[in-house]
Amino acid sequence: MVFSSLVFLFVFLSITLAVYYLLKPLPIVFRNVWLLIASILFYAYGEPEYVFLLLASIVINYACGFFIERCKDTVKAKIWLVTAVTVDLLILFVFKYLNFSVSLLGDLTMKLFGFGIESPGLSLPIGISFFTFQAISYVVDVYRGSAKAQKNPLYLGLYIAMFPQLIAGPIVRYKTIEEQIEHRNVQTVDFALGIERFSIGFSKKVLLANTFAIMADKTFGLARDGDFLTAPLAWLGAISYSLQIFFDFSGYSDMAIGLGRMFGFKYEENFNYPYMSGTVTEFWRRWHISLGSFFRDYVYIPLGGSRVGRGRLILNLFIVWFLTGIWHGAGFNFMLWGLMYFVLLTFEKLTGIGKGLKGILSICYRTFTLVAVVFGWVLFRAESLGTAKRFILSMIGLGDDFYSGIAPWYMKQYWLFFAVAFILCTPVLTFLLKKFEHKTWYGVVKPVIVMAFFMISLTYLVVNAYNPFIYFNF
Amino acid sequence: MDGKKSKISVYIYICIFIAILFMGTVLNVKNIPKAVTGGDYTDGFFGRYTFVEINGRITKKLGIKEMNERLLLDSGDSLVNPMYGNVWLFDNVEKTVDLSRKLSDKNIPFLYVQVPYEIDMNDDEPILKTEHSDDVANEFLQRIRAEGVECLDLRAYIATEYPDYYEAFFRTDHHWKSETAFSAMGWISEYMEDRIFHESVPGEYKDPASYETEIIEDSFLGANGRRTGKNYAGLDDFTVLTPKFETSLTLCDDNGELKTGSFDEVLLYREYLDSDSLYENSMYDVYTGLDRDYFKIINNEPVIDKKIFVVKDSFSRPVIAFMSTIYREIVAVDVRYNDPEKESLYEIIDREDPDVVLMMYNPYMLGTEEGFDFE
Known part of the structure; x- marks a missing residue:
């Protein structure tokens, strides 16, 4: 269920x-x-x-x-x-x-x-x-x-x-x-906080993740079938999947945390604006935190962690990221995805890059991190290495014709969803809302808006709109 | 959440959430057994179509052209079901060629009739570059033609007769309009006159002027439209065509004779014209009723003394109804609903011993296994 x-x-x-x-x-x-x-x-x-x-x-x-x-x-x-x-x-x-x-x-x-x-x-x-x-x-x-x-x-x-x-x-x-x-002991306020968190997660899943799933599944389907996939469309698909998996997974975590709260359980946070990360190492401190900390505490540290020689450190990182890859699914694409992070994290660990970067270099490395994560999601989502290869070739302009008009066609329809998603990937909204927390109207307006989104999401379920379940590999 | 403001928030959250859960549960108690047994809980959900209409309105306001796997085209505001993915089955080519050869051995002519799909291959909507209904039909036709199967491609006729392709189809349904189905009957009959029977059908039977036209305006929400609601899809007019000339027909199914009378009495299921059942019924089913495995129409005063056997999908139903005013007998078999263990398509053909076998499929059928379960 x-x-x-x-x-x-x-x-x-x-x-x-x-x-x-x-x-x-x-x-x-x-x-x-x-x-x-x-x-x-x-x-x-x-x-x-x-x-x-x-x-x-x-x-x-x-x-x-x-x-x-x-x-x-x-x-x-x-x-x-x-x-x-x-x-x-x-x-x-x-x-x-x-x-x-x-x-x-x-x-x-x-x-x-x-x-x-x-x-x-x-x-x-x-x-x-x-x-x-x-x-x-x-x-x-x-x-x-x-x-x-x-x-x-x-x-x-x-x-x-x-x-x-x-x-x-x-x-x-x-x-x-x-x-x-x-x-x-569940206080009334805990129950209400649980409802708020569950409703937000539910809306993220139904309204955002499922919408991005339409574009992601379409483009990955084109790559799988050897169909017409241009560079803009491949990028649109890769970004859509990056947003889909974030809002789906963090939405599920929000729902789990909210449901737990309704029954009196307080779970740890699982996501912390991962796409704001300045380095790949930081990304994994913000993405699926419970999995990262599991591997850190039960695999990486028992193996010696980073307080070992360089060769052993590389081996430890390899083991952790190979396991992280296959934990997500039994397939070469998951192995490759895990190994991609092994390479990136080893590079960061050995060079110390990212720590002291400032100004334009920091922006450049932040951009590199985000692009690497997006390419990683392509490996993760593709049903085979062949599909992943075709998709990545299209992204770098070595696929079909450069322009088909399909990417703008999607953007014209879904620009609002992208705009909202980009904002929600940052702490901007949380920061702004904090400014209004002391206002009297805030106590009414916020729950009304949250529950309105919950009800709109319900209409999508009744319609039987596209509602994929992406955890079947886990 | 603290202080007086937080108390307001807490009560708003709890009241709204509990109200939604309570009402949703109580009003759908009757659906719980379905949920428990793994049935479709959504089907029959209380106020389902109100939710659908709200969703349709929001989706349309947002300018989104896809809803619930249906695509709203600029061309004629048509809501269509695109065939994404180049899906067709090589086995289906073999089975069709096999059928043709086996009939040839029995000296029964066979004609494959390619029914058009609801999407114009010349439509410049960008997303339709990845739509493959025509590619599928082209590939299938090319392969069976190469094996000597006789084919009639109705897409060519539609392209000639309907400069605005979408005029041939309902805006909210994937089927062709009654008028188009009537034209298709004329094209098929003419082809058979020239190439198979060498016997002319009097013009009046193929002339729309020989039919009463009853237009029910803004009354029909087709299969595509029922997935999105009328706020999103709009409504279609529906036309019922009834012969002005005298008819005497008998409709039979597996169990024997069902009814005898005029075209209107026997072939029109007028209960499907009730526009109050917008979401439950399809007006398209007015001609010969719902799809079923087998039915036969006997013309008691035939113009052409021939027995036509049609391997059909839902597009064929109105065509068969109009055709029945001409030929002695029409036997229709929908392989999707037929149990081959009971009687296979080949066995039914042997039993019926027709003068010709037509196979009329729209491109969607070419990618299905159940449409080719002949043996």
């Missing part, structure tokens, strides 16, 4: 909220159990066959967490940790990477021995990358002693399967909500 759907709003969310607040007079355990049941139903709605996988992940990590704490500071604790992480990664490998690996192996055996190997054809359980990483963060935090093992398996289940972050993140650390699971 996706948040930007009528079924989610008018069946799932309304019933879940109603029952949750009816249970408010009772001890919190009742509300937690209800949230867990609702989250399992939420997952089962789209992936009934994989509910048991989710439940198995909960049980295994609960048991391992329990034994890690019990055997604290002994070798056994490490064995339990290794067991948990191995099982988590094995689940991730089987369901996410086995098809891809077997098909590669099949190609190899076909070339060498003249026979192929049939792919197992497993479908990817939605959100598996998110809930597996949350489970890993739990057992590692328990091992490190930065969190206590959860005594109640249902509560661990709630942490791993909690519906707001289950299918599109953010990756919530156990220690962030450890306390909140058993001790939280």
